[in-house]
């Protein structure tokens with residue numbers, strides 16, 4: 314095994330250290346000199362605080378949260394904190410992710426389609442080559458403190474964890490979703506996965522509270538350095554079992570054991586987001602923080618008490634993930650598997666309202682790197698694009714192909730403008746579905762036979778996108 318073995322750091326770092334001298338753009342030097350002549354000293358110090366130079370970034374990702382699981386899309390569980398972020402911030406009404414977990418996380422960390430790394434399933438094997446220019450590494454290189462609290466799922470061995478891919482501080486599950494109280498992943502090699510900085514640990518508490526509390530503590534411990542906080546919650550992934558405190562608050566109209574636990578889980582998640590926002594406010598960092606809330610894939614309706622997990626006394630019954638009015642659910646390339654509730658909150662910067670330009674999880678790396686002033690000295694082959702002007706001015710993005718791959722490569726999709734092609738690989742035959750999302754967003758009418766030219770155009774683009782798959786597969 315050969316790898317670069319980046320230095321592993323423990324505990325909080327550079328909390329109180331001054332920003333590096335080169336952290337301010339050169340342009341500011343002239344500005345500061347000019348301002349010196351005109352401004353009293355105390356005002357100058359405030360104007361020159363490093364947090365005005367680069368935005369802090371807080372990226373919150375729910376797990377398996379469906380389109381209509383949130384109240385601002387008509388969901389039956391109250392989500393006042395998310396509703397407020399949506400109302401006062403910017404909603405990305407067509408934000409796409411992969412249909413399952415590890416692929417979406419790969420896209421976020423790299424700006425590339427997950428299939429480039431041959432990551433199409435949830436996986437415990439290391440997802441990324443050791444020297445990958447990940448989002449936290451890029452941000453760290455331009456002066457950011459970096460933290461992950463929550464679920465990693467890009468390599469479940471401690472030595473493949475977040476600290477080895479650019480995070481100063483990490484906490485939560487190295488593997489996938491965990492049981493809420495015993496914090497165990499599925500039976501087997503990776504069942505014990507709860508950790509802090511890649512050291513396994515046992516502690517009491519509900520998983521949503523633990524992840525949020527670590528985020529709050531990390532925010533409270535910041536100095537003046539810009540920061541990137543990534544909070545991939547395990548809610549509302551199975552198995553779920555909520556505290557009585559949250560079950561009691563579920564509206565009476567929601568009946569049944571698992572439906573009530575599911576609603577409580579959504580409400581608990583919403584409250585945890587509220588705690589993070591409140592910590593930013595208390596720290597005086599809310600205004601210069603770009604906060605994103607999204608989900609890693611669509612909602613699920615499978616059995617809650619998955620027997621692959623060690624028993625955590627969770628209720629039996631089917632989850633009530635709600636992706637209406639979209640077709641399909643978690644695991645599928647239909648809208649219900651890939652189009653998820655997404656909010657951007659960046660006071661005074663992101664223009665409030667709602668935008669409908671289609672965007673994808675892979676767009677965040679180019680966007681956040683640009684906003685942070687990061688430039689790579691090598692070609693990173695990003696598939697995503699910088700969407701900053703969509704956030705700040707609602708500038709519509711040019712039409713571009715948006716490519717996605719389902720688990721095991723069993724189907725692929727390509728969206729171009731309002732059209733979406735899904736190709737299902739069925740033994741030697743390819744089954745084609747073509748949808749006109751402008752008129753049929755719930756994908757009920759396959760238009761492949763009616764629009765052969767459009768089918769051919771999208772198929773050519775899809776095959777071109779697929780030709781670059783597996784060019785960056787992790788090897789030992």
Ligand SMILES: [Ca+2]
Nearest residue numbers: 376377414609
């Ligand atoms: Ca997921």
